Amino acid sequence: MTKPPQPGEFYQRDRRWHPAALSQNYKTSVTRSPQFPLISLENTASEITGPVFGHDDIAPADNDLLTNFAQPGQSPIGERIIVHGRVLDENARPVPNTLVEVWQANASGRYRHKKDTYLGALDLNFGGCGRTLTDENGRYHFRTVKPGAYPWRNWVNDWRPAHIHVSVFGSGFAQRLITQLYFEGDPLIARCPIVNTIPDPEAVEMLVARLDMNATIPLDTIAYRFDIVLRGRRSTLFENRLEGN
Amino acid sequence: MRQKLDYLKETPSQTAGPYVHIGLAPGAAGFEIYDQELGRDIAGPNAKGERIRVEGMVTDGTGSPVKDVLLEAWQANADGVYAHPEHSGGVEEGFRGWGRVITDFETGEWGFDTVKPGAVAGRSGQMMAPHISLWIVARGINVGLNTRLYFEDEPEANAADPVLNVIEWERRRATLIAKRALRGGKPVYRFDIRLQGEDETVFFDI
Numbered sequence: 001m002t003k004p005p006q007p008g009e010f011y012q013r014d015r016r017w018h019p020a021a022l023s024q025n026y027k028t029s030v031t032r033s034p035q036f037p038l039i040s041l042e043n044t045a046s047e048i049t050g051p052v053f054g055h056d057d058i059a060p061a062d063n064d065l066l067t068n069f070a071q072p073g074q075s076p077i078g079e080r081i082i083v084h085g086r087v088l089d090e091n092a093r094p095v096p097n098t099l100v101e102v103w104q105a106n107a108s109g110r111y112r113h114k115k116d117t118y119l120g121a122l123d124l125n126f127g128g129c130g131r132t133l134t135d136e137n138g139r140y141h142f143r144t145v146k147p148g149a150y151p152w153r154n155w156v157n158d159w160r161p162a163h164i165h166v167s168v169f170g171s172g173f174a175q176r177l178i179t180q181l182y183f184e185g186d187p188l189i190a191r192c193p194i195v196n197t198i199p200d201p202e203a204v205e206m207l208v209a210r211l212d213m214n215a216t217i218p219l220d221t222i223a224y225r226f227d228i229v230l231r232g233r234r235s236t237l238f239e240n241r242l243e244g245n
Numbered sequence: 246m247r248q249k250l251d252y253l254k255e256t257p258s259q260t261a262g263p264y265v266h267i268g269l270a271p272g273a274a275g276f277e278i279y280d281q282e283l284g285r286d287i288a289g290p291n292a293k294g295e296r297i298r299v300e301g302m303v304t305d306g307t308g309s310p311v312k313d314v315l316l317e318a319w320q321a322n323a324d325g326v327y328a329h330p331e332h333s334g335g336v337e338e339g340f341r342g343w344g345r346v347i348t349d350f351e352t353g354e355w356g357f358d359t360v361k362p363g364a365v366a367g368r369s370g371q372m373m374a375p376h377i378s379l380w381i382v383a384r385g386i387n388v389g390l391n392t393r394l395y396f397e398d399e400p401e402a403n404a405a406d407p408v409l410n411v412i413e414w415e416r417r418r419a420t421l422i423a424k425r426a427l428r429g430g431k432p433v434y435r436f437d438i439r440l441q442g443e444d445e446t447v448f449f450d451i
Contacts, residue, residue: 007331011252013450018258019387026260028385031306032440038450039412044367046378046393047451049329050319051343059280069278090253099283103268113264114275115313115350127278129268165261165268171329173319174451176380178389180259194260197387203257229253 008236009043010174011090019197026193027154043174050173053099053133062131065104065144069112069127076126078107078145082223083181084215086138087168090232094138100228101131101167102142102181109150109160118150143221149188161188161195170230181226182208258389261382265315266347273347284346287318287359289339294323294363298433299394299423300356303348303381306441310353313383318344318357320377325363361396361432367407374402374409381438391449394436397425412447420446 021033041047061068066075083102087095105111105128108120112128126145134140147162163180170176182189189195189208198204206229215223266274272282288296299318303311320342321327326334328342336342348355359377367373377394395403403409409418423434438446 013255015388015450017254021387023387026385026387029260029387030385031309032311032383032385033306033387034390034445034448035306035441036417036445036447038448040450041408041411042368043451044373044408045327045332045365046319046321046373046376049327049332051341052329053283057281057283062279069276088253090255092251092253101268103264111264111267112274112276113267115263127267127271127276129271129278131268131279165259165265167261167269173378173380176317176389177256177258178261178265178382179256180262197259198257203254206254206256207259229256231255232252 008234009048010172010231010233013231017200017203020199023193023197025155026197029197047174048172050169050171050175053097053169055133057099058131058133063140063142065126065128065130065142068130070125074125076106076123076145078123078126080143080221081146082141082143082215082217082221083164083209083226084139084141084212084223085226085228087134087140087170087228087230088138089170089230093232094134094136095170095230096134096136096138098134098171099131099169100134100140101129102144102164103129104144104147104164105150107145107148109148120148120150146183154193158193159188159191161186161192166226166228168228168230175230177228177230179228180207183224184208184210258387260384260387261315261389263313263384265313265382269315269345270347284317284344287320287341287344287357288322289337289341291337292322292340292360293337294360295432296358297361298356298358298428298431299377299436300354300433301423301436301438302353302355303383303438303440308442310348311383311440312348312350312353314348314355315382316346316348316355317380318346318359318377319380320359320362321365323360323363325365325375327365364402371407372402372405374399374406376406376408390440391451392438392446393421393449394434395422396434397422417447420444
């Protein structure tokens with residue numbers, strides 16, 4: 001009897017596509033990068049499973065950064081944007097019901113964090129974090145203001161391009177990913193030591209959200225499109241040794 | 246014409262940066278915004294098994310504490326079952342098996358309360374020793390680091406653990422074993438993580 005293929009292990013992560021741990025120009029990585037190579041494991045249940053989140057865990061309005069911290073009737077200052085896209089795996093299959101979390105600076109490039117001492121002003125009506133679950137087609141969307149660039153202590157005149165930090169879970173702990181979304185056309189992208197930890201220019205392109213006029217709400221909010229790809233899974237066409245029963 | 250393989254590439258990782266708390270633990274960043282922050286309770290009130298505390302510190306290549314780490318834990322329940330639809334067995338109501346903690350901004354200490362996980366079947370049916378999977382992100386870490394915490398008081402299971410035995414440098418296996426102590430009658434496991442240098446913690450490519 002032929003059994004249908006079952007989802008199996010995750011495809012190996014391409015470590016030459018991701019940043020290396022040590023990047024001299026991103027100075028903090030110099031003392032925070034392991035010197036020994038990673039030990040590669042074949043997947044077990046510990047890697048293939050991962051936390052499951054539901055609609056009880058978050059509030060529907062958590063994905064609206066224009067309102068989730070603002071005083072009633074107020075709005076944050078800045079360029080009103082929608083960020084939307086899909087979470088897919090490497091097989092181009094949608095990843096449904098997965099948690100996407102974002103955080104960012106305000107339009108001045110200032111974070112609402114007690115450790116951020118930048119002169120750029122805080123915005124009374126902007127918190128800077130949001131979260132949502134992808135729908136059954138892997139789609140997600142947020143509404144926010146476009147973050148400003150900001151300086152950081154690396155080389156003395158380094159400035160981060162405008163970016164939104166993005167955290168995604170997927171279905172297995174092996175898919176756990178944090179990355180940063182950049183904006184199309186930003187001249188700071190090419191100069192950034194953190195962006196340049198990524199060796200392949202095509203990989204950098206994957207982090208650049210595209211202006212999406214079709215998703216823009218006329219006279220209201222401009223839109224950017226950002227798709228996220230998580231590791232794909234092999235189908236177990238032949239007997240696999242994973243389950244152990 | 247040659248056929249193409251049409252796989253997509255994984256989105257490349259970037260560091261979580263210094264302000265990861267805003268997004269993933271806003272209470273720690275200094276403001277409450279969500280009705281509930283995720284990851285504060287790993288096991289829930291109904292979980293069977295031994296209640297334990299796990300704590301430690303992350304140090305960098307100079308031996309200094311890293312005070313802006315965010316750490317996530319993923320573990321099975323006391324029966325060795327993960328709270329996931331692909332792992333059969335079922336878990337207690339409220340047991341999520343996942344937690345998220347940050348290091349203290351002043352001291353660099355982190356800790357979480359949970360239950361001690363049971364052994365989980367590994368590949369080919371071989372049992373893995375009880376362990377907690379950890380994922381570490383911070384400023385300066387370009388791709389989240391995966392490691393496993395094992396328990397000092399499971400010497401036989403650890404000796405037979407298929408993952409620990411993949412590490413051919415036997416001395417390095419000790420970096421994954423949390424030390425047990427009792428505090429006020431409660432078991433506390435100490436797990437210090439050294440990112441670089443002497444006694445560097447083993448990190449996995451999972």
